[in-house]
Amino acid sequence: MTHAAPLSPRKTPRQSRSRASYEAVLTAAAQILERDGIAGLNTNAVAERAGVSVGTLYQYFPGKEAIAAELVRRIKAQLLDDLTGALVAAQGRSLREAAQIVLSASIRHHARAPELSRELERIEEDLPLDDEVAAITDKVHAGLIGLLAEHALPAPEVVARDLTAMSRGMVHAALFAGETDLAQIERRLLPAILGYLGLDPRG
Amino acid sequence: MTHAAPLSPRKTPRQSRSRASYEAVLTAAAQILERDGIAGLNTNAVAERAGVSVGTLYQYFPGKEAIAAELVRRIKAQLLDDLTGALVAAQGRSLREAAQIVLSASIRHHARAPELSRELERIEEDLPLDDEVAAITDKVHAGLIGLLAEHALPAPEVVARDLTAMSRGMVHAALFAGETDLAQIERRLLPAILGYLGLDPRG
Amino acid sequence: MTHAAPLSPRKTPRQSRSRASYEAVLTAAAQILERDGIAGLNTNAVAERAGVSVGTLYQYFPGKEAIAAELVRRIKAQLLDDLTGALVAAQGRSLREAAQIVLSASIRHHARAPELSRELERIEEDLPLDDEVAAITDKVHAGLIGLLAEHALPAPEVVARDLTAMSRGMVHAALFAGETDLAQIERRLLPAILGYLGLDPRG
Amino acid sequence: MTHAAPLSPRKTPRQSRSRASYEAVLTAAAQILERDGIAGLNTNAVAERAGVSVGTLYQYFPGKEAIAAELVRRIKAQLLDDLTGALVAAQGRSLREAAQIVLSASIRHHARAPELSRELERIEEDLPLDDEVAAITDKVHAGLIGLLAEHALPAPEVVARDLTAMSRGMVHAALFAGETDLAQIERRLLPAILGYLGLDPRG
DNA sequence: AATGAATGAGGCTTCATTCAT
DNA sequence: GATGAATGAAGCCTCATTCAT
Numbered sequence: 001m002t003h004a005a006p007l008s009p010r011k012t013p014r015q016s017r018s019r020a021s022y023e024a025v026l027t028a029a030a031q032i033l034e035r036d037g038i039a040g041l042n043t044n045a046v047a048e049r050a051g052v053s054v055g056t057l058y059q060y061f062p063g064k065e066a067i068a069a070e071l072v073r074r075i076k077a078q079l080l081d082d083l084t085g086a087l088v089a090a091q092g093r094s095l096r097e098a099a100q101i102v103l104s105a106s107i108r109h110h111a112r113a114p115e116l117s118r119e120l121e122r123i124e125e126d127l128p129l130d131d132e133v134a135a136i137t138d139k140v141h142a143g144l145i146g147l148l149a150e151h152a153l154p155a156p157e158v159v160a161r162d163l164t165a166m167s168r169g170m171v172h173a174a175l176f177a178g179e180t181d182l183a184q185i186e187r188r189l190l191p192a193i194l195g196y197l198g199l200d201p202r203g
Numbered sequence: 204m205t206h207a208a209p210l211s212p213r214k215t216p217r218q219s220r221s222r223a224s225y226e227a228v229l230t231a232a233a234q235i236l237e238r239d240g241i242a243g244l245n246t247n248a249v250a251e252r253a254g255v256s257v258g259t260l261y262q263y264f265p266g267k268e269a270i271a272a273e274l275v276r277r278i279k280a281q282l283l284d285d286l287t288g289a290l291v292a293a294q295g296r297s298l299r300e301a302a303q304i305v306l307s308a309s310i311r312h313h314a315r316a317p318e319l320s321r322e323l324e325r326i327e328e329d330l331p332l333d334d335e336v337a338a339i340t341d342k343v344h345a346g347l348i349g350l351l352a353e354h355a356l357p358a359p360e361v362v363a364r365d366l367t368a369m370s371r372g373m374v375h376a377a378l379f380a381g382e383t384d385l386a387q388i389e390r391r392l393l394p395a396i397l398g399y400l401g402l403d404p405r406g
Numbered sequence: 407m408t409h410a411a412p413l414s415p416r417k418t419p420r421q422s423r424s425r426a427s428y429e430a431v432l433t434a435a436a437q438i439l440e441r442d443g444i445a446g447l448n449t450n451a452v453a454e455r456a457g458v459s460v461g462t463l464y465q466y467f468p469g470k471e472a473i474a475a476e477l478v479r480r481i482k483a484q485l486l487d488d489l490t491g492a493l494v495a496a497q498g499r500s501l502r503e504a505a506q507i508v509l510s511a512s513i514r515h516h517a518r519a520p521e522l523s524r525e526l527e528r529i530e531e532d533l534p535l536d537d538e539v540a541a542i543t544d545k546v547h548a549g550l551i552g553l554l555a556e557h558a559l560p561a562p563e564v565v566a567r568d569l570t571a572m573s574r575g576m577v578h579a580a581l582f583a584g585e586t587d588l589a590q591i592e593r594r595l596l597p598a599i600l601g602y603l604g605l606d607p608r609g
Numbered sequence: 610m611t612h613a614a615p616l617s618p619r620k621t622p623r624q625s626r627s628r629a630s631y632e633a634v635l636t637a638a639a640q641i642l643e644r645d646g647i648a649g650l651n652t653n654a655v656a657e658r659a660g661v662s663v664g665t666l667y668q669y670f671p672g673k674e675a676i677a678a679e680l681v682r683r684i685k686a687q688l689l690d691d692l693t694g695a696l697v698a699a700q701g702r703s704l705r706e707a708a709q710i711v712l713s714a715s716i717r718h719h720a721r722a723p724e725l726s727r728e729l730e731r732i733e734e735d736l737p738l739d740d741e742v743a744a745i746t747d748k749v750h751a752g753l754i755g756l757l758a759e760h761a762l763p764a765p766e767v768v769a770r771d772l773t774a775m776s777r778g779m780v781h782a783a784l785f786a787g788e789t790d791l792a793q794i795e796r797r798l799l800p801a802i803l804g805y806l807g808l809d810p811r812g
Numbered sequence: 813a814a815t816g817a818a819t820g821a822g823g824c825t826t827c828a829t830t831c832a833t
Numbered sequence: 834g835a836t837g838a839a840t841g842a843a844g845c846c847t848c849a850t851t852c853a854t
Contacts, residue, residue: 018834037329042827053836058829122325125379126240161380162373162391169372170365176328177364188365188399195398196391198405220817220854245844256819261846423833423838443735448823459840464825528731531785532646567786568779568797575778576771582734583770594771594805601804602797608807627813651848662815667850 006062007069007130022060024050026074029067034116038123041068065127072124075117076136080143082109087143095151099193100186102147106164107171107182107189114175121168153197163193209265210272210333225263227253229277232270237319241326244271268330275327278320279339283346285312290346298354302396305350307389310374314385317378324371356400366396412468413475413536428466430456432480435473440522444529447474471533478530481523482542486549488515493549501557505599506592508553513577513588513595520581527574559603569599615671616678616739631669633659635683638676643725647732650677674736681733684726685745689752691718696752704760708802709795711756715773716780716791716798723784730777762806772802 028050032040043064047054061067086105090098110117124133141160148156167189174185191201212225231253235243246267250260264270289308293301313320327336344363351359370392377388394404415428434456438446449470453463467473492511496504516523530539547566554562573595580591597607637659641649652673656663670676695714699707719726733742750769757765776798783794800810 021835043829044827047837054829055831055836056834059834064828126242158391161376162395165372165376166369166395167372169368169370173364173368188361191401192365192369192395192399195402195404196395198394199398200403201398201401224817246846247844257846258820258848259818262817266845427838445735449825450823460825461827461840462838465838469824564797567782568801571778571782572775572801573778575774575776579770579774594767597807598771598775598801598805601808601810602801604800604810605804606809607804630814652850653848656816663850664815664852665813668813673849 007066007128008062008132018060021050021052021056024052025057025060025067026070030071030113030116033068033071033119034113037119038068068120068123069127069130069133072120072127073130073133073136075120076124076133076140079109080136080140082106083140083143087147090147091150095197096194096199098147098151099197099199100190102144103167103190103193104186106167107186110168110171111175111182114172118172118176159196163196166192166196210269210330211265211335212269212273213261213263213265221263224253224255224259227255228260228263228270229273232267233274233316233319236271236274236322237316240322241271271323271326272330272333272336275323275330276333276336276339278323279327279336279343282312283339283343285309286343286346290350293350294353298400299397299402301350301354302400302402303389303393305347306370306393306396309370310385310389310392313371313374314378317375321375321379362399366399369395369399413472413533414468414538415472415476416464416466416468424466427456427458427462430458431463431466431473432476435470436477436519436522439474439477439525440519443525444474474526474529475533475536475539478526478533479536479539479542481526482530482539482546485515486542486546488512489546489549493553496553497556501603502600502605504553504557505603505605506596508550509573509596509599510592512573513592516574516577517581517588520578524578524582565602569602572598572602616675616737617671617741627669630659630661630665633661634666634669634676635679639680639722639725642677642680642728643722646728647677677729677732678736678739678742681729681736682739682742682745684729685733685742685749688718689745689749691715692749692752696756699756700759704806705803705808707756707760708806708808709799711753712776712799712802713795715776716795719777719780720784720791723781727781727785768805772805775801775805 025046028046029041032045032049041064043054043057046064046067047057050057057067061070082105083102086102090101093101127133141157144160144164145156148159153159170189170192171185179185194201214221228249232244232249235248235252244267246257246260249267249270250257253260260270264273285308286305289305293304296304344360347363347367348359351362356362373392373395374388382388397404417424431452435447435452438451438455447470449460449463452470452473453460456463463473467476488511489508492508496507499507533539547563550566550570551562554565559565576595576598577591585591600607634655638650638655641654641658650673652663652666655673655676656666659666666676670679691714692711695711699710702710736742750766753769753773754765757768762768779798779801780794788794803810
């Protein structure tokens, strides 16, 4: 009975009271996701924690998927934000320096809320892939690809995907294992990236 | 109120009739997991696909978690198997060669059933972590750590974790994106690993 | 693995709509209990007879035990009510008169719905014994004990228990056998009680 | 689907091995009944505890009810046994003495396995009432009635029922409350019975 | 006779979603 | 707009009973 459920919010309210409810729902969902993973995410629980009735929740979201989708959208947007600065800063630098700058930004992004971001990445992998998210992802990729192309790397799409996946994998594993020193993680990951890029890892 | 659900099978039957049912359940579960992910894994579906009644399923497993746990156990055991050969072959080789051998084995392992192995890895991350699985994981790690220690690498546990996570991440992403040429993937991943290890990636 | 099931209602609604459902569930449960005993008490049957969905039932009660517990609570409260009047009336009377007054009230209490009250007494014996019920039971006992102490009887707790149990047993048996003349029953039981109390049964 | 299940054993085996299984089932059932009450009585559990397969259980009993019924039959037969001696001893004695003798036997009967006997009494009340049990019960009653008639008591059937019920009620309550001194219980109950019979309780 | 694997009806409970107020 | 009571499909699990070996 999977009815290709709609993933976009029903209305994005502008009035303050509505706005508050809308945000409350998202915040509650994020907290639950962080604490209990996707298994714990159910509309009744979200509404309750948001201090809002289920009815209201459904006023703004056509279903639970849509809530998750909106969270994905936001975290992706934030990633774009986080990376954009780095990409600008990386412009004109050597590939080695550029890699370091972007990596650093990326790690900081994931470290903000590791559990939540891991959960949202999982959801993103499973979800039918929303247009808007795709658009953001494309922008992120485009930035990365641009940077890579600047340094005349072949198949920059593949490179972007590889580096993203490698980094995600390692960073999540490290954070999951209890590490907190981001610089440490970065110091270990950078040589791998440099190696991938064919640069001498011993800077 | 997460009731620390029991994860071990109820009985591991040796008689042919039972054995067949037991295996049918596991096979069905693996197929469902592969097709629909953990969300689709429910006792009724598994029983039906296994051509067995729910009652029979419960005869052997105290619940769906236990089925998943057994699958995790098996895939880990297989990984151990797959790696053991590689680790033996790697003995006495240079770090560079050793890395290549192990990586190759690891990729082949994941490529057998990418969706399933990804799903099982997720499950493993979420599960309370079963003693038996922990034991197998330890053996895998011990093998890796031994190899790394042979080459006088510091903090081999961290290195093992980092490399495992990086590789998993990238390999899954590549397979997910539709790549099928394992050699290709290996050729991209190896330099990253060499870089991580501080070796010159351009062999 | 008896999970100390929760016995208190989830919410005791005050709004008319909810209130009606809540009461409907209790009424239905009482009827079923009366007709089929505890074996027939299952959530589906209760919900159906109450003209309510299972979901609604679970909105108010965490499980069938909780429904039974609430019925026990109510009948005990009613017993307390019924006896309180009698105890007041018995004050200052002779022990013989007092016994007769209390007995009479007690019989009338049981005769209201003999099947139901017998079933609820059984349940009460089996249940983990709820705080609230314990409190009511204590009050009932306290009343009885007070009365007995007034007449300088030793070990009034034991006496209260003995008389209660004897009466229950005989009254239920008589009603079960089809007797309907309460006065008859009372006339037979009273001498036993007087005898127990060491008074001359031939008043 | 209550098919008026048959209550008599399928066959009462005479061969030693069969006999042993048959008895093992009954013993197991009694133990479970004693420990967990009727709720815990299920055929699989009984068979397992009896060290016998379910198939074998069904060889001898057409269903779980039949097992319970047989236990009821036996305990009733035992009661008859226990009382018969007392009734003989009571013959020719004064009513007061006779009452004391029978009461004493009755208390001893219940005290052998209070939990079990209470559980079986409940079952008996609920069961469709088996012919054989009815026959035994009649004999018990007849004995009692004979004794009562000997002393020219009117409506001896009612008296028998009343006294039985009163005694049961009080004895079970006392045992349930943890009392172990049977003589104590008897000393309290006797005057009630004497009172009931219109005799001076202060012997 | 005995075994025990298999069955499936039936009972329990949750949670996404609707809708009257 | 908001509420929250109500719904019921869907998943979980047990246990009485059958039947092939």
